[in-house]
Amino acid sequence: MDFEKLDVELSKIVKLRIKLSEITYADPNYDDIEEELHDLEDDLNEEFGDELEGKLEGIYATLVSDNDVLLPSAYLANKYVPMLPDARGVITYDVQGKEGVPVESEQFDGQDVRIVLVPNPTRFVMVINGKSLKDLWRSR
Numbered sequence: 001m002d003f004e005k006l007d008v009e010l011s012k013i014v015k016l017r018i019k020l021s022e023i024t025y026a027d028p029n030y031d032d033i034e035e036e037l038h039d040l041e042d043d044l045n046e047e048f049g050d051e052l053e054g055k056l057e058g059i060y061a062t063l064v065s066d067n068d069v070l071l072p073s074a075y076l077a078n079k080y081v082p083m084l085p086d087a088r089g090v091i092t093y094d095v096q097g098k099e100g101v102p103v104e105s106e107q108f109d110g111q112d113v114r115i116v117l118v119p120n121p122t123r124f125v126m127v128i129n130g131k132s133l134k135d136l137w138r139s140r
Contacts, residue, residue, distance in 0.1 A: 001048065001051045001139075003121070003122060003139040003140055006048055006119075006122050006139065007119050007120055007121060007122050007139070009040065009043065009044055009047070009048075010044065010117070010119035010120075010122055011091075011119045011120060012040055013037065013040045013041060013044065013073075013076060014076075014080050014093055014118075014119055016033060016036060016037045016040065017037065017076065017077070017078060017079070017080060018079070018080055018082070019033060020033050020034060020037060021078065021079050041073040041076070042073075044072060044073055045071045045072055045073050048072060049071060049072055052072040052117075053069050053071075053072065055124065055137045056069045056070075056072075056075075056115075056124065057069050058137070059115065059124060059136045059137060060103070062136075063103060063105045063107060063108075063113075064105055064106065064107060065103050065104055065105045066104065067101075067102075067103050067104055070101060072117060074101055075100055075101050075115055075116055075117035075124065076116070076117050077095045077099035077100055077116050077117075077118070078099060079095075079097070079099060080093040080094070080095060080118070081093060081094040081095070081096060090120050091120060092118075092119070092120040092121075093118050093119060093120065094118075094132055095116045095118060095125060095127060095132050096127075096130060096131065096132065097130045098112065098114065098130060099114065099116050099127060100114035100115050100116030100117075100125075100127055101114055101115050101116075102114050103115055108128065111128055111129055112128065112129050112130070113126065113127070113128050114126070114127045114128075115127070115136065116132075121138055121139045121140045122138070122139040123135045123136075123137060123138040123139065124136045124137045
């Protein structure tokens, strides 16, 4: 898997999701941005879906969850929080709140556990009770 390309494509999606969250349905650009976003998500699933789903299957097995693995785009958050750029100028993101796909596991009985796909580096993050707590898988 070309992790550098994955990060670039995922970053484009995240930037569009942030842009979309900052405007209303009344904005004349809303539909165009939403359509571009859906096209990018479809491309992500097509190009990287099989490999990312394989990573998710391992995560679900580790968490002892009976939930079905979904397409990678389902794990995208609706809202990302950009962090300060690193020395190379790369922006990473944080996720807070009830974002991502809920996961049921007896290991986390009674807690709201979710998995979110985050770029730079690409990773699946476990969000427990609204707080990003652990990287379940990292591209590098």
